[in-house]
Amino acid sequence: MIYYFDNCATTKVDEKVLEVINQYHTEKYFNPSSLHGWSLAVKKDVDASRNTIKKCLGFSGNVLFTSGGTESDNLAIFGSMRHGGNVVATMVEHSAVYNCLQSLQQKGVTVKFAKTFDDGSVDVEHFLSLVDENTCLAVCMHVNNETGAINDIKGLFEGVKRINSRVLCFSDGVQAVGKIPVNIDFLGADLYSFSSHKIHGTKGVGGLCVKNGVRLVPQNFGGGQENGLRNGTEYVGGIVALATAVDLACKNLQTNVENFEKYKEIFKNAVRDLPDCKIICQNNCSSAILTFAFANIKSEVLLHMLERENIIVGLGSACSSKYKVSRVHAQLNLPKNYQEGLVRISFSKYTTMEEVEFVADKLANTVKALRNIIGVRK
């Protein structure tokens, strides 16, 4: 029995999703680019998946299928640099976005970083002050993957377009889709990325929503799939599974959110009596993410203590776990003794109340125990 509370890093595949994908491995395994009828049928399944996702995400544009969130982010950013210009973004983007921006900087593109608040949410006013007539791309994640803060994407992108209507507005929605209500047309995003394995689909598949009229520069070359915008044989099973995962996540959203809010309360209650403990995002957060900062605790030690109890929690982004001080955590204005003590708890539809109660208790007690050890050593 594993207590899995790192659902922001990745999720278990849903049995229904698995049933779908397995059909495409041994029955409908045809290459959608071939010309015979069975291939045309799987090609239709890919297009039907596109339509399912468009409907779930309130989007009237096109959906491109990619190998995951990282490829979607790369395509959105580099694909937008057709005519040059400056880029405005935040410092707390996921590394799949931030490292693309760094690459642009190395190529001589001006990238301006807007301030963020202590919960990792964007300072909209400061962001807008950086947008000018030469801005070509505005980048802001929908939900922060390390803190759960939800950004006001609609307000931000409306403001951007008021200043310069030619700016392409891109939001990384990897931690938003299936976790909070998402209506991309309403948000006013030109580009919006998402991933399958964060919502009980499989790894190796993601999507990029591209508003009608937006002309991306292709970032790879090959057989002309996805209208030449993303070449390579379509991973049909993974794509249909992604659409199934998005559909399930959207249909169960209300129920999941209600459960997750209850889980959050249990965790908050468990640490209520612990001194020197901060909850990073207090208002307007994803219900699926709860990030604590514990003073005088090294989160890596805490993680390994919990691991002995078969409890898995996160340290922040799995994708930045190699780096000692997280770029994102450094933006949260935490007192120095809190900076290494961040722990991210993230829920899924498979999380149960019993698990939450067990883990919340263990978390609080382990923090206490660790502090006692430190106390003794002093």
Place this chain on the structure above:
Amino acid sequence: MIYYFDNCATTKVDEKVLEVINQYHTEKYFNPSSLHGWSLAVKKDVDASRNTIKKCLGFSGNVLFTSGGTESDNLAIFGSMRHGGNVVATMVEHSAVYNCLQSLQQKGVTVKFAKTFDDGSVDVEHFLSLVDENTCLAVCMHVNNETGAINDIKGLFEGVKRINSRVLCFSDGVQAVGKIPVNIDFLGADLYSFSSHKIHGTKGVGGLCVKNGVRLVPQNFGGGQENGLRNGTEYVGGIVALATAVDLACKNLQTNVENFEKYKEIFKNAVRDLPDCKIICQNNCSSAILTFAFANIKSEVLLHMLERENIIVGLGSACSSKYKVSRVHAQLNLPKNYQEGLVRISFSKYTTMEEVEFVADKLANTVKALRNIIGVRK
């Protein structure tokens, strides 16, 4: 019942491969970039897969996992352009290679195309005459995906290195791995690409072999996976499945080749009495591919006639099926009345003798019938 003879386009997933991949969907679904023990275990599985593949393919360098053959080809080509220089290649490469080369040309890189013979194999002497001190990359596919011709990669790359030892030598091995013996160290390739779904693995996964000492320029940015050379959460299940597929294909190679050679003979016998029929590759061909050119036949019509009998054959590359006259077919020096009549038959381990006999007979009879119709119309 479908008679599937288009195994160069894609293949049915092996049941053993399916068992492997499914473990990673619902049990070992962890993100290899996380820091807990279960993640480290799946990371080890990824590395074990790398070692399996290295052993099967006689390779002492590194294996990078990608989303498929197309991404591997793109990474090999664009990743090699660190210092500039000219590129030597053939005109008959797969579109995932050729269209990268075209993109390089558009950026001002000189790409020189070597002559090929009538079976699509490279004219080694002419290729070598194009290599000079400014050449940075030599590109030649191992097995031609439309004709089955096997190139003398060892001889070619040895010749290239003799002229200029700094040239990176890249071979697209997508139609070679699992179909003919492959020993990459012996071949002398610096870069060698392959795909999973061509050998009963899943779509959405491929690999690029990178010789020790070769420093590729990363083509995407993100969480630093695959030593920063291919960013994005590893598709662990797909990767372990790929290693399983490569292992199975290499172990069964001898048996498969023996069967395929028998199948080829049946097909050749079936068309023996048909006038105006050419077999494109006669010597040194992959046993898995047999390409016919029928005079005065439109292969698309033939394909649809066979489809009525539940027979699936190929027209050439699925990835270039959109284009009326294949770039590759145009290089085969066929008389004009043969040019639109190419049909590719490709086998897999699931092909049976009964299927071959049925399809070979139907193919010959359908060509006869089509010619009769044309005769009547004249």
